[in-house]
Amino acid sequence: MTFDAEQFKENLTARLRRQYGKDISQANKHDLFDAVSASALEIIMPNWMETRKAYEAKPTKQLCYLSAEFLMGRALSNNLINSGIMDQVKEVLKGMNINYDLVEDEEPDAGLGNGGLGRLAACFLDSLATLEYPGHGYGIRYQYGMFEQHIEDGYQVEYPDNWLKHRDPWETKRSDLAVTVKFGGQIKYGKTPDGQDRFYLENAEEIIATPYDMPIVAYGSNTVNTLRLWQASSPNGFDLQLFNDMQYHRAVERQNDAENISRVLYPNDNGPMGKELRLRQQYFFSSASLQDLIHHYVNTVGTDFSKFHEYHVIQLNDTHPVVAIPELMRILLDEYNVGWDDAWNVVTKTFAYTNHTILAEALEKWPIDVFQRLLPRVYQIIEEINRRLVIELRQKFPEDYYNQNHMAIIHDGKVYMAWLAIHAGFSVNGVAALHTELLKTQELKNWYTLYPEKFNNKTNGVTQRRWLLSSNPELAEFITKRIGHGWEKELSLLKGLEKFADDEASINELIAIKRHNKEKLAEYLKHTQNEFLDPESIFDTQVKRLHEYKRQLLNVLHIMYEYNRIVEDPSYNPPAHTYIFGAKAASGYRRAKAIIKLINAVADRVNNDRRVRGKLRVVFVENYRVSVAEKIIPASDVSEQISTAGYEASGTSNMKFMMNGALTIGTLDGANIEIVEEAGEENAFIFGLKADEIIKMKSEHTYNPQKYLDRNPQLAKVVNQLVDGTYDPSGMLFKEIHDSIVYGVEGQPADVFFLLADFDSYCQAQEQIAKEYADQKTWARKCLLNIANSGKFSSDRTIEDYVKDIWKLKKVTVK
Ligand SMILES: *Cc1c(COP(=O)(O)O)cnc(C)c1O
Numbered sequence: 055m056t057f058d059a060e061q062f063k064e065n066l067t068a069r070l071r072r073q074y075g076k077d078i079s080q081a082n083k084h085d086l087f088d089a090v091s092a093s094a095l096e097i098i099m100p101n102w103m104e105t106r107k108a109y110e111a112k113p114t115k116q117l118c119y120l121s122a123e124f125l126m127g128r129a130l131s132n133n134l135i136n137s138g139i140m141d142q143v144k145e146v147l148k149g150m151n152i153n154y155d156l157v158e159d160e161e162p163d164a165g166l167g168n169g170g171l172g173r174l175a176a177c178f179l180d181s182l183a184t185l186e187y188p189g190h191g192y193g194i195r196y197q198y199g200m201f202e203q204h205i206e207d208g209y210q211v212e213y214p215d216n217w218l219k220h221r222d223p224w225e226t227k228r229s230d231l232a233v234t235v236k237f238g239g240q241i242k243y244g245k246t247p248d249g250q251d252r253f254y255l256e257n258a259e260e261i262i263a264t265p266y267d268m269p270i271v272a273y274g275s276n277t278v279n280t281l282r283l284w285q286a287s288s289p290n291g292f293d294l295q296l297f298n299d300m301q302y303h304r305a306v307e308r309q310n311d312a313e314n315i316s317r318v319l320y321p322n323d324n325g326p327m328g329k330e331l332r333l334r335q336q337y338f339f340s341s342a343s344l345q346d347l348i349h350h351y352v353n354t355v356g357t358d359f360s361k362f363h364e365y366h367v368i369q370l371n372d373t374h375p376v377v378a379i380p381e382l383m384r385i386l387l388d389e390y391n392v393g394w395d396d397a398w399n400v401v402t403k404t405f406a407y408t409n410h411t412i413l414a415e416a417l418e419k420w421p422i423d424v425f426q427r428l429l430p431r432v433y434q435i436i437e438e439i440n441r442r443l444v445i446e447l448r449q450k451f452p453e454d455y456y457n458q459n460h461m462a463i464i465h466d467g468k469v470y471m472a473w474l475a476i477h478a479g480f481s482v483n484g485v486a487a488l489h490t491e492l493l494k495t496q497e498l499k500n501w502y503t504l505y506p507e508k509f510n511n512k513t514n515g516v517t518q519r520r521w522l523l524s525s526n527p528e529l530a531e532f533i534t535k536r537i538g539h540g541w542e543k544e545l546s547l548l549k550g551l552e553k554f555a556d557d558e559a560s561i562n563e564l565i566a567i568k569r570h571n572k573e574k575l576a577e578y579l580k581h582t583q584n585e586f587l588d589p590e591s592i593f594d595t596q597v598k599r600l601h602e603y604k605r606q607l608l609n610v611l612h613i614m615y616e617y618n619r620i621v622e623d624p625s626y627n628p629p630a631h632t633y634i635f636g637a638k639a640a641s642g643y644r645r646a647k648a649i650i651k652l653i654n655a656v657a658d659r660v661n662n663d664r665r666v667r668g669k670l671r672v673v674f675v676e677n678y679r680v681s682v683a684e685k686i687i688p689a690s691d692v693s694e695q696i697s698t699a700g701y702e703a704s705g706t707s708n709m710k711f712m713m714n715g716a717l718t719i720g721t722l723d724g725a726n727i728e729i730v731e732e733a734g735e736e737n738a739f740i741f742g743l744k745a746d747e748i749i750k751m752k753s754e755h756t757y758n759p760q761k762y763l764d765r766n767p768q769l770a771k772v773v774n775q776l777v778d779g780t781y782d783p784s785g786m787l788f789k790e791i792h793d794s795i796v797y798g799v800e801g802q803p804a805d806v807f808f809l810l811a812d813f814d815s816y817c818q819a820q821e822q823i824a825k826e827y828a829d830q831k832t833w834a835r836k837c838l839l840n841i842a843n844s845g846k847f848s849s850d851r852t853i854e855d856y857v858k859d860i861w862k863l864k865k866v867t868v869k
Contacts, residue, residue: 066150078150087223088220097139105279110354120339121374126680136184163217165319165679178852184273192339205674236258238258250391284316334428336377373407376474379405406481408485409483411703412496419469421467436463461500486511486705489724513728516709518848525684532564552843565834593691600643600650601646603807611773638677645791698721715834721740722742736836759795776789
């Protein structure tokens, strides 16, 4: 992009003047962030407009990535780097005596997602644009994103994330493209104004969906794609009659109810949702997005929908937008008079579904009564889809009444959204090789028997532009100095670093870079939460959502064990170790919250015990989010990826760590398996039971956790310390955690996630880390080999896989 320094300066001062009535000397950091961003958008805008024109000039297939979550993080640095004007902007700002780093830090994260699934959507958009594919994101403009986490007295306390408090300089409101979404009402059949007989809704509640567009800037090309987020509002504003009657509360009630649909992100990661408002959100953005696509199609191609799938492919990010399937049927049937078979033909060629989890509680199902009341016509269409499916099932599985019942989209009083997606979509993909295998052989076995051709794997990836080039500039420079540019768009080129594995100067430089990143993180944590980290120590990091299957508790139990050992044996002198945690717990997830309290209780005790000073430290980083991940990951030596094998579908932080030269301590789960395949088993610390062993023990009920307590007195002691007053004088705070491991609670068996079974092997892996870290050069060599072999985990590779097997998109070059 062309950069005119004088023009940029002029835009910046003009924005400050117009928007805030200030000149540079009066502007505060926020004003500057807003003005710099707005001025950058001015530069990006021509390409954004050109991209739209290019897509319209020569209609080709477009991808619509439908996702309830986009965990975008900050935009400014990303957009400056991708559009290639970072250095010039910094130069201009320097000339105006403005420190870019302070401006950057003013931007709130766009935290419109929970964790991996939402961040994946964000990485995909970056890759799609960079690879010059016409692919756009569609989601919800939540007024409040992922809650802000404070730690108070060791407990998580949630505060609303009011990220739109000040305007977002990156978005453009497109009132001209607003559409109406209908809820409730009664189904009627009869003549509509155009004289046709068809179904329509009477007395339905109408909600306005207004799109807000964000630019998705390609790295190194002119493409600027769009993330379109829908906001809900009432068509009638408030009720003037009630207002005049001085019933102010009731006058605005309807308006508030409408706006509530896009009010707040549900903070449940991999957990049950089940709330009616959540289904409203899902239908709201699915319907609005489809209407948008249909308008586009009708305007460019016309009302012959037999070619719809040649111009549109819709990827469903998990089951959240699956209601789009019957909604497209409804639009075709009721609004365009397409017959059932023709409509079904369109639908089954348009939708593809990504499964993100095998946790049963995350597979969405809605009670029939809720669904039917909220979306009567859509429900009726699902009934017809289901009626036809059941006929198919009877033919495919005669006499197999279990499958005939359980594979029905509607059964046991509920609507099974995943079944709808698998039946109606033409593709079902898992997100790592093991995950897809488990879908085919375990969770979705019946469906794999019915539709084997639909199943495929797409191992996740992350964008190296954000997770390496932007977040770790020193490592990026180290790489470019050795293999040149190119890796920013073709990560497999990192392989060229392998030949520096035995180059002493390179190894020393790599050590120095990691050291400097650790110092920067220490500085940041001193500043933000008055924590003191020793950059000499091993930075051993577990950052991800708090969930039992991710086993933060295993990490903590090991720290408690290590603490006992140092205290009891003065001759035991392991290298200094800093354990870093960052994690948000879903607000209603009691045990996850108790684990956060436990981490902080252990930190409190360990960090204040002189006997372990300089050897052991535990830090809980508050309010973990994308912008914090960008600081923590480049500063980490060890990447904790310790989920119970078979439970983590893929993981993506494991990939970010690998790219940044952290060594993985992990189970053979999700994409860890592929990471080790690429890096070499000798360059990681693998431990624990394998997925097939866990599956076997679960199905045969042979797991006996007590055996491990009897066998290992150190482990028994640690588990007992959960209730003996060591970390909580009352002995009650962690009793529920203790009992869940030792006895099992609420009808669950003991130690559901096999902590005790994997404890010994985890301790051994940790000992190996302590031993190998002592030899800095050999350690750094392994880091280098991890970086060199991380090419597979670029989301560019993932996107090319989707394009080739599922989307069949063609590149569009923007002039
Ligand atoms: C990458 C990322 C995640 C996903 O982490 P996993 O360890 O793969 O679960 C979650 N949250 C944030 C902020 C991330 O950047």
